[in-house]
Amino acid sequence: MVATLKDVAIRAGVSTSAVSRTFTDGASVSEKMRRKVEKAAADLGYRPNFLARSLTTRRTKLIGLVSNNFHNPIFLEVFDLFTRRLQDVGLRPLLVNLSKETDPEHSLQMLHQYSVDGVIVASSTLPPAFSKAFRDKKMPVVNTFGRYSSSPEVHVVGIDNVEAGRMAAQSLLARGYKNVAFLGGPEAATSTQDRLKGFREELANHAGIQTSHSFAEEYSFQAGRKEMLRLAQGNLAEAYFCGDDVLSIGVLSAIKDEGLGVPEDIGVIGLNDMEMSSWESIALTTIHQPIKHIINSSVELMAAMLDEPDRYPEARLFPCRIIERGTLRPIPDT
Amino acid sequence: MVATLKDVAIRAGVSTSAVSRTFTDGASVSEKMRRKVEKAAADLGYRPNFLARSLTTRRTKLIGLVSNNFHNPIFLEVFDLFTRRLQDVGLRPLLVNLSKETDPEHSLQMLHQYSVDGVIVASSTLPPAFSKAFRDKKMPVVNTFGRYSSSPEVHVVGIDNVEAGRMAAQSLLARGYKNVAFLGGPEAATSTQDRLKGFREELANHAGIQTSHSFAEEYSFQAGRKEMLRLAQGNLAEAYFCGDDVLSIGVLSAIKDEGLGVPEDIGVIGLNDMEMSSWESIALTTIHQPIKHIINSSVELMAAMLDEPDRYPEARLFPCRIIERGTLRPIPDT
DNA sequence: GGATATTTTGCAACCGGTTGCAAAATAAAT
DNA sequence: ATTTATTTTGCAACCGGTTGCAAAATATCC
Numbered sequence A, B: 001m002v003a004t005l006k007d008v009a010i011r012a013g014v015s016t017s018a019v020s021r022t023f024t025d026g027a028s029v030s031e032k033m034r035r036k037v038e039k040a041a042a043d044l045g046y047r048p049n050f051l052a053r054s055l056t057t058r059r060t061k062l063i064g065l066v067s068n069n070f071h072n073p074i075f076l077e078v079f080d081l082f083t084r085r086l087q088d089v090g091l092r093p094l095l096v097n098l099s100k101e102t103d104p105e106h107s108l109q110m111l112h113q114y115s116v117d118g119v120i121v122a123s124s125t126l127p128p129a130f131s132k133a134f135r136d137k138k139m140p141v142v143n144t145f146g147r148y149s150s151s152p153e154v155h156v157v158g159i160d161n162v163e164a165g166r167m168a169a170q171s172l173l174a175r176g177y178k179n180v181a182f183l184g185g186p187e188a189a190t191s192t193q194d195r196l197k198g199f200r201e202e203l204a205n206h207a208g209i210q211t212s213h214s215f216a217e218e219y220s221f222q223a224g225r226k227e228m229l230r231l232a233q234g235n236l237a238e239a240y241f242c243g244d245d246v247l248s249i250g251v252l253s254a255i256k257d258e259g260l261g262v263p264e265d266i267g268v269i270g271l272n273d274m275e276m277s278s279w280e281s282i283a284l285t286t287i288h289q290p291i292k293h294i295i296n297s298s299v300e301l302m303a304a305m306l307d308e309p310d311r312y313p314e315a316r317l318f319p320c321r322i323i324e325r326g327t328l329r330p331i332p333d334t
Numbered sequence C: 001g002g003a004t005a006t007t008t009t010g011c012a013a014c015c016g017g018t019t020g021c022a023a024a025a026t027a028a029a030t
Numbered sequence D: 001a002t003t004t005a006t007t008t009t010g011c012a013a014c015c016g017g018t019t020g021c022a023a024a025a026t027a028t029c030c
Helices: A005-012 A016-022 A031-044 A050-057 A074-088 A105-113 A128-136 A161-174 A190-204 A221-231 A245-257 A291-307 B005-012 B016-022 B031-044 B050-057 B074-088 B105-113 B128-136 B161-174 B190-204 B221-231 B245-257 B291-307
Strands: A062-067 A092-097 A118-122 A141-144 A155-158 A179-184 A210-215 A239-242 A267-272 A286-288 A315-317 A321-323 B062-067 B092-097 B118-122 B141-144 B155-158 B179-184 B210-215 B239-242 B267-272 B286-288 B315-317 B321-323
Touching (some): A005 A016, A005 A031, A016 A031, A062 A105, A074 A092, A074 A118, A074 A291, A074 B074, A074 B092, A092 A105, A092 B092, A105 A128, A118 A128, A118 A291, A128 A141, A141 A291, A155 A291, A161 A239, A161 A267, A161 A286, A179 A190, A190 A210, A210 A221, A221 A245, A239 A245, A245 A267, A291 A315, B005 B016, B005 B031, B062 B074, B062 B105, B074 B092, B074 B118, B074 B291, B092 B105, B105 B128, B118 B291, B128 B141, B155 B291, B161 B190, B161 B267, B161 B286, B179 B190, B179 B221, B190 B210, B210 B221, B239 B245
Parallel strands (some): A141 A155, A155 A315, A179 A239, B062 B118, B141 B155, B179 B210, B179 B239, B267 B286
Antiparallel strands (some): A286 A321, B286 B321
């Protein structure tokens, strides 16, 4: 019913190879032949079948896009950027939702069976072993938002979370806060651990600063809110560095419920700078993570790996910067 | 390098057909043969290649999931539910982002070239012609969140938007508002048109009610906010029915900026009941759209169509209900 | 114009599977 | 133990393409 290569060949009165070649760039075909074939193809509405083609070329242009982060609004931006960018370079995302799974095996096999050309693991909460499992199967992998230090075998694109933690500490110190805390995402996430590490290291350089930390169960509004309500049972710090914007927004909600004001009573700084954080009713001061650059770079890197599968692994880290909005008190005049 | 059917056949000392059959349910293989083959397959770590298989079976289990809605947080929930549900029934979503495109042709061709088994169009803002284009290519299509009346050729799953508009009008009337307005999404979207239609029809049944309407450019926070700020230049209505929750949240932000209170000065009711609407700091009164049921049903329907491609088209509509939170004044005691 | 270099074309095998059909093996019936 | 019915197996063709190789067709050179 739908036209195949052979149909076109017959109609044009040429061999199937000739038809195949006119649809393969870089193949040797004369102008005359090309015109003849293209005419026949147009008449029949022929389009080459990518899957059949992939059998011999061993290229599907399919990319597994796996994530477990479907409750953090920034991931809508992430998916938007990824799908658009992948489309731009002629790749197609096969989306895999790992929300419940802990075992990579199943999705690994599935992606393998679909012969994806590569896998993008977009998550800072999946364990590094997960990305490594793909690497072990010889699949090109890039772990976007991953931790570069813990899996030098896989390509990582993202930020230096330790540095980001440090940056948060510095901003709080600059604003004269003396009692500060970290309210992180899941304790097992590498992003949480690293941000905490940088935060504490920086604070340790300064005398007379009180510090503490705790964790939310996941990167979500409710988890952030819940943890802050719990903390409010005891003594609160003067300012909180939250592991992520959506957590911060949950925290802001809890603070409001406690009848406290931001930034008068408590300061909050987030991380990510998702679109929502700039909403006038939220106006979250946060550390901007340049996700657009991170994602463009991830896709670029993936595209490069397709041509050079054994490329030596690298970490691409992008600098963050503070976005001042309304949830920290101003820097005092010196 | 990776084991193929033939490798397994050789190692087990049987024909390739035998191997193929042990991996095809319902095929005729003796227990002895099955064991022998499975042993060999396990030794080699063999997994059948789905794409090669699809060539003869004409089933890829790939489903095009196309949307243009990457700025409305509810779509993160939508993608979460879709991907999970599709995975559950053994289907894989090939995600297509149509944000910029107006022309279906390109993605249509691409999905065709990947031999997707079906297409789910998840959008209320893509024109019905879009879904029809897939149908015309004989692909199973379900238009989730579509308008059932305007394209009886394609399967639609969602709500009755006219009814939802009516419901919004009724709630406002019940609360004694006399001057009400509709602030819709893009004017061209069928969802906008239908919600407005129901809203006005219902109001027309009641005397002494003033009404007006206008549209935001897209379903997004900023668009809602912008439109509300524009309206605030003139005379405001007592209550606004917004075409969608994210629009409502933008509207709330604008109202706050104008120094007005909700619900004292102005009432707001949204539609969707996305997770964020229940956040304590937002507490939006809204019409709940049962997206979980809608999506489950969409996937179920798609699965059914794979077995029966010429299934007579149907519309599956789910009832909405009002979720009372804090953005409308209470119903007065009678 | 003929010899040689270069480009274009078709043949046929292959990518990794599935499947209709007939032969071989096994089970059931007499 | 035969004969007959049923199940299991392998052969070979096919799904829709690509590609190495050698032959055919063109182009280039003297």
